[in-house]
Amino acid sequence: DTEVTQTPKHLVMGMTNKKSLKCEQHMGHRAMYWYKQKAKKPPELMFVYSYEKLSINESVPSRFSPECPNSSLLNLHLHALQPEDSALYLCASSQVSSRGTDTQYFGPGTRLTVL
Amino acid sequence: AQSVTQLDSHVSVSEGTPVLLRCNYSSSYSPSLFWYVQHPNKGLQLLLKYTSAATLVKGINGFEAEFKKSETSFHLTKPSAHMSDAAEYFCVVSDYGGSQGNLIFGKGTKLSVKP
Numbered sequence: 001d002t003e004v005t006q007t008p009k010h011l012v013m014g015m016t017n018k019k020s021l022k023c024e025q026h027m028g029h030r031a032m033y034w035y036k037q038k039a040k041k042p043p044e045l046m047f048v049y050s051y052e053k054l055s056i057n058e059s060v061p062s063r064f065s066p067e068c069p070n071s072s073l074l075n076l077h078l079h080a081l082q083p084e085d086s087a088l089y090l091c092a093s094s095q096v097s098s099r100g101t102d103t104q105y106f107g108p109g110t111r112l113t114v115l
Numbered sequence: 116a117q118s119v120t121q122l123d124s125h126v127s128v129s130e131g132t133p134v135l136l137r138c139n140y141s142s143s144y145s146p147s148l149f150w151y152v153q154h155p156n157k158g159l160q161l162l163l164k165y166t167s168a169a170t171l172v173k174g175i176n177g178f179e180a181e182f183k184k185s186e187t188s189f190h191l192t193k194p195s196a197h198m199s200d201a202a203e204y205f206c207v208v209s210d211y212g213g214s215q216g217n218l219i220f221g222k223g224t225k226l227s228v229k230p
Contacts, residue, residue, distance in 0.1 A: 004158075042205055042220035043159070056217075090158055103149065104218065106159040 003027075004107035006091050012113045015081060021110045023074040023091030032074040033104065034066060035090040043090055049074060050096055081114045088112070117142045119208045121221035129229045134178075134193040136224045138206035141187065147209040148189045149218075150180055154202045162204075165189060176200070201228045 004025045013019050023032065031050045035043035048056035049068040063085075065077040074091055088111050092104040122137040140146060147166050151159040163174025170182045180191045189206060204224045210217035 006158075040223075042223055045218070088156070092159075103161060103164055105161065106151075108158040109156075111156065 004091055004093055004105050006089075006107040006110050008110060009108070010111045010113075012115065013078065013081065014115050015083075017081075018077070018079045020078065021076040021089055021091075021112075023076075023107055024072055025093040025105070025107075026072055027093060027105065028071075029093035029105075030071055030096045031094045031102070032068060033092040033094075034074070034076050035092065035106075037088040037090055037109070039087075047076075078112075081112075083114050086112055086114045117146065117208050117210050117219050119206050119219055119221040121204075121206050121224050123224050124222065125225045125227065127227040127229065128196045130198055131195050134191070134196045134200065134226065136191040136204050136206075136226065138189045138191065138221060139187050140189060140206075140208045142208060148180075148182065149207040149209070150174065150178070150189075150191050151205045151207060152202050153205065153223075159205065162191070196226075196228045198228050198230065201226055 007022045011019060033048050034046040036046055037043040045058050046060045047066045052068045052071060063080045067075040088109045090109045091107040094104045095102040118141040120139045128134055145167055149164045150162040152162050153159050162178050163172045163180055165172050165182045173179045178191055178193045180189050182189050204226055206221040208219045210219060
């Protein structure tokens with residue numbers, strides 16, 4: 001099974017709201033990722049968790065707050081977002097290797113609209 | 116530094132004709148290379164990957180890609196296009212020795228399939 005699930009599929013929020021995106025995998029992967037994808041662009045890496053510890057934060061604004069409660073779950077907490085944060089948010093997971101080259105498996109994404 | 120170039124932003128073919136999506140990479144090491152497909156408003160699905168075991172890589176849905184080191188290419192082909200192949204395709208190189216999860220995406224090629 002190579003499935004990564006994400007909820008919700010769609011989310012509309014105002015700039016003052018607080019919401020969370022959720023991601024889950026049961027492949028035994030110990031690396032999990034958040035990406036942001038704007039229309040007609042490739043995904044951009046936001047955060048990487050390796051063994052439940054944040055290992056990469058690609059200079060993402062603090063209004064995005066990741067959390068990895070356990071090895072199967074990854075959350076992205078959203079607060080005070082801007083309209084330009086509207087995008088498809090993708091979660092991915094992979095094995096951890098010394099080369100960092102393991103295949104990443106992606107979820108279906110959450111389509112976020114900020115009003 | 117590693118990089119990947121997808122030579123065509125848009126490819127249009129007729130159903131039943133061959134598909135060729137071109138990708139060139141730059142790498143100081145022996146790279147890991149991937150092709151992902153993304154249907155509209157969906158996540159990324161792994162088509163195939165190259166990790167130095169064999170230069171001709173077979174993937175899902177009849178796609179295959181050939182790694183040519185002398186040409187630094189990893190072109191994606193399919194003998195006969197189907198309407199369901201219409202999607203965005205990303206060529207990706209994994210940053211050997213880099214941080215966990217450092218995938219380098221091409222800009223994508225949109226494949227259109229005409230009836």
